[in-house]
Amino acid sequence: MTVTEVALATSIPPSLALGASPEGARRAVWAASCLASWPGGGWRVLSLNPEAELPLLPALPAGVVAAPAGPGVAEAYGRPGAWIAEALAGAVATGAEVVGLVNADIRLDLDPAARAAIAARAREGMLAFNRMELAHPAQQDGAFYRYGYDLVLMPRAMAARLDLAGFAFGVPWWDYWILLDALTQGLPASVVWCPGVRHLAHAQAWRMGAWRRGLALIAARLPGRRDALAALGAGPVALALADLLAALGGDAPEGIGLAEIIERAGTRFGLEIVRLAERDAWSLDGP
Amino acid sequence: MTTAPAWRRRVVQDMLFPVAGSGWHAPELHGVQGWRWSGPGRLSILRLSIPPGPGRAEAQIVLDAHEALPPVAIFLDGRPLDIAARRVGDVALLRCGWDGGARRAAPQAEFWFLCDRMRDLPAPGRGMRRVGFRLSCLSVEAAADGPPPGEHGLALIAGRRLLAARLAAEPGQARLAFRTEGAARLLEMRLEGARLGADPQPALLARLRAGSEDEMRLSLGPADGASRLEGGLAPAGGLVLSPLPDPHGAALVARLLAALPRAYANWLDAALAGAAPDADLLAFWKRALDRLALAAEAALAVHLAENDELFAAPSRAFAWPAG
Structure with missing residues (x-):
């Protein structure tokens, strides 16, 4: 079996961030199992963390390394973290043939054959995986979160x-944009269901401010992608939403009703991105 | 040695977007879940282009916290498909597969969803509407192989309609008590809100006594009355009950017994949230009730094959035998 080197980037939360409650303990156990599941079969992981978090990280298994993240996330989003672009650049710098991003609470129950199949396909184009949602860690089967x-x-x-x-x-929208960015540049991108990509369900830490700021990043890029969006056959509703979001800017403009309009338009535009991406959808038997 | 996993192209019908077909209400989005209710009719149709040949599908159905799995049959191009249904959190996954012979030579595949449980719910700002189940998405993918297709789809629909119209039996809500008596296991199922035909029933009590998995005694009747049917499963697996009601009454009792696993499952869903179950005991009675239901369905099949009067409207209300 030919091994394709894969370098993933993430940002592992420090153990203390998970809290001391029973739910925190449950998530800490899950986080540790995620961490242990990532490396293997030529896959390695780089975690970017703010300097202050580095001493608080759990013990890292072989194949997972942590490095200091650049500043600015706390100032932008109100909590410390790492930039996606910087993390992906770190993965690229490893020289691996395939690079990627993984959220820190995802467990990869992938055997060597599955890892090889995924890596081989990712050499040809972007693969974006929906997670299988689990109610408890031992659950074997679950629904994919689309x-x-x-x-x-x-x-x-x-x-x-x-x-x-x-x-x-940890901020919404990066995953939607990375797909839309690729699609509107004419780059191959697929959505994948693989039962080995698993997530333990938990209450959503919903923060509307961060949601709007993430949407604003997309809105600011839409004027330059409108023609490409039309060429993809996105449809009049998607194009009208793109125009609306581009005009309003996404992030809390002044004016009666605009926040509600942005929330509605952003939600619907997100669904349009999902639909566009699912035009090229695949399943991979697993693990 | 590990085998190479297979990539399969997948077609997704997101119910939040326009659908080709009929029998669906307008899309709704609540939080991170979106769906369309089926309705107002029992049969809802989706047409979509899918890969040729054998395939498999997964329907994601949104559920409330204690909502039972909806009784949905799925047909592909008029042929019924075997369904594996399971609940995972607040979603029901209905999975089915087919071989190449299940497909019609048509540009689009036609999926039928037949729902036997319809109810009236308020529509946002527009009075009431009749609904069945909430479909979030249908995902279809090619498969290397699949089970052979079912046949006689029209007969199945006609039969289901007949059973619903002439031989409806609802077990209602079950309350369960598990006991032992020496080496025997006893299960008491108290059924509140049961119906036999059009007739609401008083609280019913089904007493089951199992000495082993092959032997079961059954006593069924009103919880507060003396009139009861007594019997059980014969060693060969057949259902024996006495005194025998008239053919229509016997058929209704068989239907009720065949529905006991559903009442048991509903009880499990409601009673076991957060509890630590005695899995062996629960599995024992699950198997026992499944066997009883199978025997009841066999008895019903005999009744249907022999008694023309079952196809007509019943001439009188269901009555328990005099005690």
Whole structure:
């Protein structure tokens, strides 16, 4: 079996961030199992963390390394973290043929054959994985969550063409934009269901401010992608939403009703991105 | 040695977007879940282009916290498909597969969803509407192989309609008590809100006594009355009950017994949230009730094959035998 080197980037939360409650303990156990599941079969992981977090990280297994993240995430989003673009650049710098991003609470139950199949396909184009949602860690089967992409892999050369400035781990929209960015540049991108990409369900830490700021990053890029969006056959509703979001800017403009309009338009535009991406959808038997 | 996993192209019908077909209400989005209710009719149709040849599908159906799995049959191009249904959190996954022979030579595949449980719910700002189940998405993919297609789709629909119209039996809500008596296991199922035909029933009590998995005694009747049917499963697996009601009444009792696994499953869903179950005991009674239901369905099949009067409207209300 030919091993394709894969370098994933993430931002592992420090153990203390998970809290001391029973739910925190449950998530800490899950986080540790995620961490242990990532490396293997030529896959390695780089975690970017703010300097202050580095001493608080759990013990890292072989194949997972942590490095200091650049500043600015806390100032932009109100909590410390790492920039997506910087993390992906770190993965590219490893020289691996395939690079990618993984959310830190994703467990990869992938055997060597599955890893090889995924890596081989990711050499040809972007793969964005929906997660299988689990109620408890031992659950074998679950429903895939279609409105998010928690593991994204791509050929190294593609990563250099993406414009991910301003997006951060743990903030909504980066996963939608990375797909839309690729699709509107004519780069191959697929959505994948693989039962080995698993997530333990938890309450959503919903923060509307971060949601709007993430949407604003997309809105600012839409005027330059409108023609490409039309060429993809996105349809009049998607194009009208793109125009609306581009005009309003996404992030809390002054004016009666605009916040509600942006929330509605952003939600619907997100669904349009999911639909566009699912035109090229695949399943991979697993693990 | 590990085998190479297979990539399969997948076609997704997101119910939040326009659908080709009929029998669906307008899309709704609540939080991170979106769906369309089926309705107002029992049969809802989706047409979509899918890969040729054998395939498999997964329907994601949104559920409330204690909502039972909806009784949905799925047909592909008029042929019924075997369904594996399971609940995972607030979603029901209905999975089915087919071989190449299940497909018609048509540009689009036609999926039928037949729902036996319809109810009236308020429509946002527009009075009431009749609904069945909430479909979030249908995902279809090619498969290397699949089970052979079912046949006689029209007969199945006609039969289901007949059973619903002439031989409806609802077990209602079950309350369960598990006991032991020496080496025997006893299960008492108290059924509140049961119906036999059009007739609401008083609280019913089904007492089951199992000495082993092959032997079961059954006593069924009103919880507060003396009139009861007594019997059980014969060693060969057949259902024996006495005194025998008239053919229509016997058929209704068989239908009720065949529905007990559903009442048991509903009880499990409601009672076991957060509890630590005695899995062996629960599995024992699950198997026992499944066997009883199978025997009841066999008895019903005999009744249907022999008694023309079952196809007509019943001439009188269901009555338990005099005690």
